[in-house]
Amino acid sequence: MIRAASKAGLSAMLVVPLTGCGGNWQSALDVYGSAAISLKHLIILIVAVCSVVWMLVMIALIAALWRNRDARSSSPEPGRERRMTMAVIGAVVATVLIISTFTVMSFIATRALTVASQDDLTVRVRGLQWWWGLEYVGPDPSHRFETANEIHIPVGRNVRLQLEGLDVIHSFWVPSLAGKQDLVPGRPNELTIRVERAGVYRGQCAEFCGMQHAHMALLVIAEPQEDFDKWATAQRQVATPPTDEEAAAGLRTFLTKPCAACHTVRGTAAAGTTGPDLTHVGSRRTIASGMFETTRGSLAAWIADPQTIKPGNNMPLVPLTPDELRAVSAYLASLK
Amino acid sequence: MAGVLIGLAAALAGCQREERQLRLDPPVADALDKIALMPNRIGGAPPEVYFKLGKPYEANAYNLSQGKRLYTWFGCKSCHGDGQGGSGPAFLDGWWYYGPELVSIFASIRDGRPHGMPMFGDKMTTDQIWQLAGYVQTIGSYEGQTAAPSRNDEKQARPAENRAPAKLLFDEGPSPVHLDQGPTP
Numbered sequence: 001m002i003r004a005a006s007k008a009g010l011s012a013m014l015v016v017p018l019t020g021c022g023g024n025w026q027s028a029l030d031v032y033g034s035a036a037i038s039l040k041h042l043i044i045l046i047v048a049v050c051s052v053v054w055m056l057v058m059i060a061l062i063a064a065l066w067r068n069r070d071a072r073s074s075s076p077e078p079g080r081e082r083r084m085t086m087a088v089i090g091a092v093v094a095t096v097l098i099i100s101t102f103t104v105m106s107f108i109a110t111r112a113l114t115v116a117s118q119d120d121l122t123v124r125v126r127g128l129q130w131w132w133g134l135e136y137v138g139p140d141p142s143h144r145f146e147t148a149n150e151i152h153i154p155v156g157r158n159v160r161l162q163l164e165g166l167d168v169i170h171s172f173w174v175p176s177l178a179g180k181q182d183l184v185p186g187r188p189n190e191l192t193i194r195v196e197r198a199g200v201y202r203g204q205c206a207e208f209c210g211m212q213h214a215h216m217a218l219l220v221i222a223e224p225q226e227d228f229d230k231w232a233t234a235q236r237q238v239a240t241p242p243t244d245e246e247a248a249a250g251l252r253t254f255l256t257k258p259c260a261a262c263h264t265v266r267g268t269a270a271a272g273t274t275g276p277d278l279t280h281v282g283s284r285r286t287i288a289s290g291m292f293e294t295t296r297g298s299l300a301a302w303i304a305d306p307q308t309i310k311p312g313n314n315m316p317l318v319p320l321t322p323d324e325l326r327a328v329s330a331y332l333a334s335l336k
Numbered sequence: 337m338a339g340v341l342i343g344l345a346a347a348l349a350g351c352q353r354e355e356r357q358l359r360l361d362p363p364v365a366d367a368l369d370k371i372a373l374m375p376n377r378i379g380g381a382p383p384e385v386y387f388k389l390g391k392p393y394e395a396n397a398y399n400l401s402q403g404k405r406l407y408t409w410f411g412c413k414s415c416h417g418d419g420q421g422g423s424g425p426a427f428l429d430g431w432w433y434y435g436p437e438l439v440s441i442f443a444s445i446r447d448g449r450p451h452g453m454p455m456f457g458d459k460m461t462t463d464q465i466w467q468l469a470g471y472v473q474t475i476g477s478y479e480g481q482t483a484a485p486s487r488n489d490e491k492q493a494r495p496a497e498n499r500a501p502a503k504l505l506f507d508e509g510p511s512p513v514h515l516d517q518g519p520t521p
């Protein structure tokens with residue numbers, strides 16, 4: 001009875017950590033970025049070698065405990081001393097060899113994380129409490145644009161991310177694509193990612209940064225070069241002017257309320273930089289760093305009461321009338 | 337035994353954390369906006385609800401820290417520097433053209449002042465204006481207080497707010513340049 005119960009308990013304990021391995025939404029074992037692939041190979045190699053070593057050590061230990069001490073001490077074998085010395089030297093040499101191999105392998109793997117050629121696409125990633133500001137900088141200054149929380153990149157190209165924290169330390173981590181890299185105020189860091197398969201990869205801030213740290217997610221969307229170019233061209237455009245009366249009223253509300261002091265909508269007078277660029281907010285999949293899918297309803301819910309949805313975040317509750325709220329959310333949803 | 341209990345009680349008291357008011361109900365925000373100003377818009381009284389809430393914008397460190405962030409975010413530095421002043425007056429010297437009360441500072445920010453202070457009432461929420469006013473008052477505070485905003489991340493160009501009383505730095509100060517500015521402090 002007790003044995004059955006403890007068996008069940010043990011298997012439950014094994015299953016719980018294993019469930020963490022399933023699914024490819026955000027996993028360092030399900031890899032599609034070149035950096036993450038080499039890191040995964042490194043992890044597997046190290047775990048495999050260490051398991052073998054651990055097993056050998058255990059076998060040696062058990063064997064030592066097993067041997068009959070008395071028999072040994074009464075009749076000392078000739079040459080035993082020498083054999084023991086050889087065994088110890090062998091173990092030391094093996095240890096040195098294994099550790100130096102690990103060192104070289106991890107050096108090679110980490111070096112692969114930072115190589116970047118000259119014509120790479122560069123994205124400045126800024127970490128803020130609690131969202132990600134993105135600035136695409138091309139060789140041509142007219143090609144630069146701002147967006148937030150959603151990084152689009154072309155498949156099969158190196159993309160250089162310049163990381164910097166603007167308030168506290170954050171950490172950029174998209175487990176399927178690359179290792180972690182911190183965003184430190186006043187000290188720019190770099191990370192190069194290269195994705196081999198089109199898809200959507202989730203990432204998260206990996207350095208505790210305050211109240212809403214858990215709600216500071218981002219998406220990396222890898223797509224074929226043509227799709228990426230189409231996306232970038234669209235993002236570079238200024239916001240589409242409102243076409244219907246409701247959206248026009250929404251724009252007026254946006255400009256006369258505090259919204260415009262914190263948010264930029266390119267092509268209008270709104271030029272604040274405290275919050276995310278909203279020029280094409282309707283084209284992004286999520287709002288508020290992965291809290292909601294972007295729909296008109298979720299935009300309205302967010303604007304109506306950001307402090308209940310994400311307590312402590314830096315967007316205040318701006319009192320609006322129901323009509324203003326309806327108009328503003330219609331306008332923002334139309335910003336594709 | 338009693339000693340242990342007292343120790344335990346003291347330890348538990350440490351769990352008590354300062355309340356953070358993250359979300360101001362719109363009716364409360366409305367009420368907080370209704371300050372009573374003197375006719376010359378200098379001095380006056382905050383609304384009743386301000387005292388009912390326990391003077392949250394002077395005694396609460398979270399609000400003061402938020403005010404400090406707003407000070408940078410809304411560009412006050414471009415005219416008032418880090419408190420030393422620039423094209424706008426200094427806050428560090430303890431001289432207030434429009435009086436040292438919190439309501440006067442609130443009114444200066446919300447409605448602007450005639451000689452070059454822009455109004456921020458349409459750019460910020462009532463909650464934020466109060467937070468900012470509370471913070472601005474600490475820059476030139478007359479005495480040290482228990483609540484203080486967080487430390488600077490950048491190099492500190494002046495004494496820490498609310499800790500070293502700015503009084504130490506008070507000088508003769510400017511006399512009002514314009515007739516409609518308030519009494520000298």
Ligand SMILES: [Cu+2]
Pocket residue numbers: 170171205206207208209210213214216
């Ligand atoms: Cu974080």
